[in-house]
Amino acid sequence: MRGEILTGTYFAQGDWACAEGAxxxxxxxFAGYPITPASEIMExxxxxxxxxxxxxxxxxxxxxxxxxxxxxxxxxxKAMTATSGPGLSLMAENIGLALMTxxxxxxxxxxxxxxxxxxxxxxxxxxxxxARWLTHGDYEVxxxxxxxxxxxxxxxxxxxxxxxxxxxxxxxxxxxLVGQMYDKLAIPETDxxxxxxxxxxxxxxxxxxxxxxxxxxxxxxxxxxxxxxFHATGLTHDECGYPDMSPEGQSxxxxxxxxxxxxxxxxxxxxxxxxxxxxxxxxxxxxxxSARRAVDLxxxxxxxxxxxxxxxxxPFPAQLLDSLSRRLKAILVPEMNCGQLVHEVRGAARxxxxxxxxxxxxxxxxxxxxxxxxxxxxx
Amino acid sequence: MDEIERWAHIHIxxxxxxxxxxxxxxxxxxxxxxxxxxxxxxxxxxxPSHEEECIVCRRCETACxxxxxxxxxxxxxxxxxxxxxxxxxxxxxxxx
Amino acid sequence: MSREKIKFPLDGLLRRxxxxxxxxxxxxxxxxxxxxxxxxxxxxxxxxxxxxxxxxGCAARLPGYLNCDSFxxxxxxxxxxxxxxxxxxxxLKVVVIGGDGDLFAIGGNHxxxxxxxxxxxxxxxxxNLNYGMTGGQQGPTTPLQALTKxxxxxxxxxxxxxxxxxxxxxxxxxxxxxxxxxxxxxxxLKKGLEKEGFAFIEVVSPCPAIYGEMNEQGSAWQMWxxxxxxxxxxxxILPSEASxxxxxxxxxxxxxxxxxxxxxxxLRQNRNMARQEVLAGYG
Numbered sequence: 199m200r201g202e203i204l205t206g207t208y209f210a211q212g213d214w215a216c217a218e219g220a221x222x223x224x225x226x227x228f229a230g231y232p233i234t235p236a237s238e239i240m241e242x243x244x245x246x247x248x249x250x251x252x253x254x255x256x257x258x259x260x261x262x263x264x265x266x267x268x269x270x271x272x273x274x275x276k277a278m279t280a281t282s283g284p285g286l287s288l289m290a291e292n293i294g295l296a297l298m299t300x301x302x303x304x305x306x307x308x309x310x311x312x313x314x315x316x317x318x319x320x321x322x323x324x325x326x327x328x329a330r331w332l333t334h335g336d337y338e339v340x341x342x343x344x345x346x347x348x349x350x351x352x353x354x355x356x357x358x359x360x361x362x363x364x365x366x367x368x369x370x371x372x373x374x375l376v377g378q379m380y381d382k383l384a385i386p387e388t389d390x391x392x393x394x395x396x397x398x399x400x401x402x403x404x405x406x407x408x409x410x411x412x413x414x415x416x417x418x419x420x421x422x423x424x425x426x427x428f429h430a431t432g433l434t435h436d437e438c439g440y441p442d443m444s445p446e447g448q449s450x451x452x453x454x455x456x457x458x459x460x461x462x463x464x465x466x467x468x469x470x471x472x473x474x475x476x477x478x479x480x481x482x483x484x485x486x487x488s489a490r491r492a493v494d495l496x497x498x499x500x501x502x503x504x505x506x507x508x509x510x511x512x513p514f515p516a517q518l519l520d521s522l523s524r525r526l527k528a529i530l531v532p533e534m535n536c537g538q539l540v541h542e543v544r545g546a547a548r549x550x551x552x553x554x555x556x557x558x559x560x561x562x563x564x565x566x567x568x569x570x571x572x573x574x575x576x577x
Numbered sequence: 578m579d580e581i582e583r584w585a586h587i588h589i590x591x592x593x594x595x596x597x598x599x600x601x602x603x604x605x606x607x608x609x610x611x612x613x614x615x616x617x618x619x620x621x622x623x624x625p626s627h628e629e630e631c632i633v634c635r636r637c638e639t640a641c642x643x644x645x646x647x648x649x650x651x652x653x654x655x656x657x658x659x660x661x662x663x664x665x666x667x668x669x670x671x672x673x
Numbered sequence: 674m675s676r677e678k679i680k681f682p683l684d685g686l687l688r689r690x691x692x693x694x695x696x697x698x699x700x701x702x703x704x705x706x707x708x709x710x711x712x713x714x715x716x717x718x719x720x721x722x723x724x725x726x727x728x729x730g731c732a733a734r735l736p737g738y739l740n741c742d743s744f745x746x747x748x749x750x751x752x753x754x755x756x757x758x759x760x761x762x763x764x765l766k767v768v769v770i771g772g773d774g775d776l777f778a779i780g781g782n783h784x785x786x787x788x789x790x791x792x793x794x795x796x797x798x799x800x801n802l803n804y805g806m807t808g809g810q811q812g813p814t815t816p817l818q819a820l821t822k823x824x825x826x827x828x829x830x831x832x833x834x835x836x837x838x839x840x841x842x843x844x845x846x847x848x849x850x851x852x853x854x855x856x857x858x859x860x861x862l863k864k865g866l867e868k869e870g871f872a873f874i875e876v877v878s879p880c881p882a883i884y885g886e887m888n889e890q891g892s893a894w895q896m897w898x899x900x901x902x903x904x905x906x907x908x909x910i911l912p913s914e915a916s917x918x919x920x921x922x923x924x925x926x927x928x929x930x931x932x933x934x935x936x937x938x939x940l941r942q943n944r945n946m947a948r949q950e951v952l953a954g955y956g
Binding site: 226227229245248249251253255257258259261262263265266267268269270271272273274275277291292294295299422423424425426427428429430431432433440441 | 688691720721722724726736737740741742743744745746747750752753754755756757758759760761762764765782783785786940943944946947948950951
């Protein structure tokens with residue numbers, strides 16, 4: 199007999215784990231479009247959501263899917279979609295709408311070879327910068343980067359919680375290998391899974407200003423049908439939600455939209471042997487797994503190596519990188535693309551040289567490749 | 578004192594009018610006239626010069642693109658214009 | 674006599690603090706706004722349940738003037754956003770208002786599929802034959818040979834018959850009116866609101882300041898008179914024959930009013946199927 203949360207131990211696919219994580223987090227609406235290598239998330243949701251009292255709809259394209267997610271979110275339901283690079287490109291505008299109207303939601307991007315149609319069934323890490331600068335204007339996003347099937351579950355739950363807490367779309371940026379691989383997955387008991395929901399108004403309709411925030415910089419969210427008669431728009435708006443074309447209005451709004459994330463120093467990292475490291479590898483996703491092995495191999499050769507694994511790539515932990523760089527001799531950034539993360543690391547780390555190890559994919563760096571690069575850069 | 582009977586009081590929110598003249602043109606009883614008064618937006622506004630002719634068809638109210646007109650139906654109490662039995666009101670309605 | 678302080682009958686349905694509205698002198702959108710408010714009153718729709726969603730354009734500014742939950746979304750994407758809201762909470766009364774370009778050019782694909790699905794929303798299209806908000810460019814309903822900013826020598830494309838498309842895609846209720854049909858429009862909007870299915874109402878609306886000016890249609894009132902003269906009401910006609918010739922004949926009326934299973938009902942059925950599978954031990 200299936201419940202809402204399938205507590206137990208499984209040998210599961212990354213995509214499957216993501217779908218179960220969403221359901222565990224309370225997601226009850228999924229709108230999506232088929233795309234390799236993310237379709238399995240959608241297919242699992244098609245099966246499970248109606249079982250748990252939610253709704254799944256396959257829309258006519260990714261643009262509609264993302265619009266529907268915003269609509270469902272504003273109707274008070276936790277909502278998500280899942281796609282890959284080409285679909286994310288299509289979703290750009292409506293992710294911008296979600297950012298502007300502060301609609302909590304989750305967008306999973308299972309990365310494949312690009313640009314354009316690229317290599318649909320092959321893994322890559324080419325969407326990093328796209329995840330940050332997907333749409334026009336000024337905004338902050340949160341993007342989590344799972345590196346295992348277990349994290350596909352755990353970080354999806356985390357994604358929903360962050361989305362509800364900060365009222366924005368949260369991306370789950372997994373490379374195609376993490377999405378497609380099978381590995382052990384432990385789904386905890388229901389009461390061991392922490393779930394957060396959006397802040398609701400504490401005043402009545404007469405006193406409610408839909409985009410007025412307190413010190414948290416996140417406004418309380420009334421939803422359709424609750425009697426608040428609010429207006430939400432993608433236009434720059436004031437606290438009442440009405441369009442505001444004044445210079446002060448623009449400044450006030452975008453400053454708050456950025457500050458509500460920037461000011462919170464949100465970070466999710468893993469460190470491995472960094473305490474006494476001379477050379478550090480900075481990586482995320484499947485590459486971080488090879489990097490971890492490379493650190494072990496390096497230590498066997500008495501090279502003081504360490505790993506900083508980013509479980510959250512945006513916001514980027516610039517301060518941490520900077521302070522780390524001051525006690526390192528070198529930083530190495532292996533990534534499955536032609537060099538994207540390295541620019542961010544270089545911008546932050548002012549204490550030591552930063553070396554790029556790009557590899558466009560689909561084959562991730564081996565531990566040996568990273569080890570050789572580390573030996574070359576250590577001085 | 579003679580009082581002219583009327584079926585309606587016509588309310589116009591002049592500040593919201595954009596002077597399109599639909600009310601002037603559409604009224605079957607030619608109640609409205611365009612004035613030379615300009616409102617704060619810079620539009621000339623109409624005036625229901627012959628309010629007493631209004632038959633509450635509400636064409637102006639429904640056609641006004643600015644939702645600036647409300648025809649308030651009022652109960653008519655026919656006051657005698659001239660003492661003439663044929664113009665007396667019976668049971669609230671005019672006969673003859 | 675100007676008595677400005679008195680409460681007008683539609684005040685309760687409007688965000689009066691935002692008036693005067695931003696539409697031009699003689700624009701049909703204000704008339705559509707009034708007709709919609711009266712339809713909401715006549716259908717006795719609970720304002721707490723009503724959600725009005727739009728994309729981008731002049732018509733898309735309409736929800737901002739209504740005293741209910743309203744959402745001004747991205748260009749062409751009001752319908753899928755509305756679908757998401759309706760699916761997530763079927764108790765909502767969801768309405769989409771948009772222009773001819775927003776709903777049928779950029780939004781055309783979404784319109785088609787929402788009608789196909791028979792999602793229980795009303796879609797009201799203010800058809801003014803061009804893209805007014807951005808200055809008067811060609812749109813999918815611009816008449817042949819008409820002048821617009823992107824067809825300065827005359828439009829070489831044939832326009833789309835919106836009611837034919839809506840009917841072909843599966844809409845449960847399809848009607849066309851002009852703004853001159855104030856009473857029938859109100860009645861039709863009411864029917865659309867009460868329909869448990871995809872309801873589409875096209876409203877031919879004058880754009881005197883832009884389309885009218887470019888094409889020398891005269892004053893706003895003259896454009897109104899032209900619409901009155903050329904429109905004919907013919908209910909029992911195939912939507913494909915409900916022709917639209919701006920200066921000859923615009924066929925108006927209710928063309929489709931049929932029963933189809935509503936989308937949210939089908940989703941409920943799907944849930945029941947899914948739960949039976951669970952009991953059977955699958956999934």
